[in-house]
Amino acid sequence: MLNCECKRRTLVGGALAGLTGAMLSTKLAFAAGNSPRGDVFVLLSLRGGFDGLSAVVPAGDPAYYRARPGIAVPRSKLIGGDRFWGLHPALAPLLPFWKSGRLGAVQAVGQPAPNRSHFAAMEELERAAPGTSTRTGWLDRMAGGLGVTDPFGAVSVGSARPARVLDGPAPNVGLSSVDAFVLNGEADTKPIAATMAALWADAPAALGGAATQLLAALGTARTVQANGYTPAHGASYPDTELGRALRDVARLIKAEVGLTTATVDVGDWDMHENLNRRMPGQLADLAAALAAFATDLGPDGLNRVTLVTISEFGRRVAENGSAGLDHGYGNAMFLLGGHVNGGKVHGRWPGLAPVKLVGGDLAVTTDYRSVIADALRTRCGMTDTAAVFPGVRPASLGLFR
Numbered sequence: 001m002l003n004c005e006c007k008r009r010t011l012v013g014g015a016l017a018g019l020t021g022a023m024l025s026t027k028l029a030f031a032a033g034n035s036p037r038g039d040v041f042v043l044l045s046l047r048g049g050f051d052g053l054s055a056v057v058p059a060g061d062p063a064y065y066r067a068r069p070g071i072a073v074p075r076s077k078l079i080g081g082d083r084f085w086g087l088h089p090a091l092a093p094l095l096p097f098w099k100s101g102r103l104g105a106v107q108a109v110g111q112p113a114p115n116r117s118h119f120a121a122m123e124e125l126e127r128a129a130p131g132t133s134t135r136t137g138w139l140d141r142m143a144g145g146l147g148v149t150d151p152f153g154a155v156s157v158g159s160a161r162p163a164r165v166l167d168g169p170a171p172n173v174g175l176s177s178v179d180a181f182v183l184n185g186e187a188d189t190k191p192i193a194a195t196m197a198a199l200w201a202d203a204p205a206a207l208g209g210a211a212t213q214l215l216a217a218l219g220t221a222r223t224v225q226a227n228g229y230t231p232a233h234g235a236s237y238p239d240t241e242l243g244r245a246l247r248d249v250a251r252l253i254k255a256e257v258g259l260t261t262a263t264v265d266v267g268d269w270d271m272h273e274n275l276n277r278r279m280p281g282q283l284a285d286l287a288a289a290l291a292a293f294a295t296d297l298g299p300d301g302l303n304r305v306t307l308v309t310i311s312e313f314g315r316r317v318a319e320n321g322s323a324g325l326d327h328g329y330g331n332a333m334f335l336l337g338g339h340v341n342g343g344k345v346h347g348r349w350p351g352l353a354p355v356k357l358v359g360g361d362l363a364v365t366t367d368y369r370s371v372i373a374d375a376l377r378t379r380c381g382m383t384d385t386a387a388v389f390p391g392v393r394p395a396s397l398g399l400f401r
Contacts, residue, residue, distance in 0.1 A: 019102065021335075038380040038382075039337065040176075040253055040305050040323050040373075041260070041264070042259065042263075042264070042289075042308070043263040043264070043308060044308070045310055046308075046312075047311070048118070049269055049311060049313050050314065050332070052331040053332070054275065054279050054283075055088050056107055058085060058226030059086050061349075061352050063317075063351065067378040068318065070319055070323055071276050071319045071323055073089075076306055080095050080098045085344075088280070089286060090279070090280040093287040098342060099342065100342070100343070101340070102336065103294075103335070104341060104342035104343065105334050106333045106346045107347045109333050109364060109365075110329055110330065110364035110368060111125060111130075112167060116329075118270070122314035124138075126138065126164045127164075128389055129389070129390050131391075132336070136168030136169070137165040137168055139261055140148070140169070140170045143170040145388060146382060148170050148261075150217075150258055151173040151213050152217060152252070152258060152259060153171070153200040153258050154259075154262075155252065155262050155263075156172065156263045157173045158248075160175065160180075161331075175248065176246060178225065181225075182218075193298045200313060217272065219339050223255075227255070227256070228248075231238070231295075232296055233296060237291055237296075238288045238289055241294065242289040246292065247293075247296070250296045253304070254297075269311065273320075274322070276325060289371065290307075291334060297353065302337060303338030303339065306335070306379045308372055309334040310333060313328060315327065315328040316359065317352055317360060318360065328361040329358055329363070329364060330363055332369055335400075337379070339379055340400060341400060346398070346399055347352065347365060347397060348366070349365075350362070370389075371397075371399065372388075372389070373389050373395070379400055
């Protein structure tokens with residue numbers, strides 16, 4: 001028996017190590033069920049400290065132009081706005097979705113307290129339970145609350161590294177890409193899969209769960225891979241890490257694998273210098289990937305998806321001596337989906353006058369967790385969002401229809 005158990009552990013360990021482009025979390029969920037009861041929730045993390053004031057511009061606040069004489073976006077170049085707000089012109093690919101009410105924004109959002117350390121702020125952003133002993137990621141808590149029991153119910157796409165926001169008991173899988181999710185060096189995985197299934201057939205769930213979930217994930221991946229993928233409705237994804245990742249998310253959504261939530265990261269937003277040389281290209285890449293994703297899904301598909309962007313912190317209100325921006329506080333979030341109350345900027349604007357700032361930064365008037373809690377409650381079928389975000393109530397900003 002000891003010999004058999006050792007062989008089982010060795011085989012599963014070897015199989016996990018032999019996975020190309022993937023990381024499988026095989027911890028068992030405590031909730032039952034597997035089918036999503038609402039929208040697929042897509043989290044897009046803009047790592048590095050996104051400057052929400054460059055993307056969603058408060059042109060009607062004169063303090064914005066006083067604080068950024070060299071890098072402010074000229075009012076004449078803004079798109080899609082009103083008398084007060086405007087979008088950066090590099091976001092033009094998203095303008096049709098803004099005008100049709102499927103893309104919106106929330107300004108002056110952020111964490112409960114300033115934190116200008118990338119690592120500490122991102123850890124708190126993904127744990128999302130300050131003042132508690134909770135150590136799981138909030139997306140894991142969401143997946144557990146919605147009853148995800150299959151690894152393809154919760155995925156991180158674009159990197160095989162485990163996603164901190166998915167850390168916890170609910171099963172999940174990390175994919176560098178859908179097509180890369182294979183056993184290393186195995187042209188045909190059926191023999192090894194059959195051997196694993198036989199070895200673990202009589203094992204208790206606590207021991208055999210890892211092998212069972214691995215085999216199920218490999219089987220799902222093979223089915224998706226065999227069908228190939230061509231984006232629909234003329235969608236053309238940019239050949240970037242983000243474009244490829246969102247293409248795979250759309251592929252999984254349309255493959256009906258039971259996807260409940262997906263998380264994707266895109267970095268390089270830490271622009272301490274030369275903001276106007278770097279920001280337009282970054283925003284254009286972001287807009288092109290998001291526009292392709294929404295186009296690919298089509299109106300019916302987008303009606304079953306809610307995508308939210310987050311970042312660990314915003315940037316300083318005032319430009320620095322290198323024509324860039326240092327770490328700040330308040331920020332903007334984008335919301336994309338068929339039931340987003342879009343075409344507008346939500347949230348209470350605190351103003352950019354010096355007396356309104358928090359240590360030189362945009363003040364936070366809306367907790368980012370309350371925005372996501374509203375999405376989970378309104379669109380994703382989660383009634384108890386307090387289990388995901390302890391002590392936080394969903395926002396009452398009319399963000400979703």
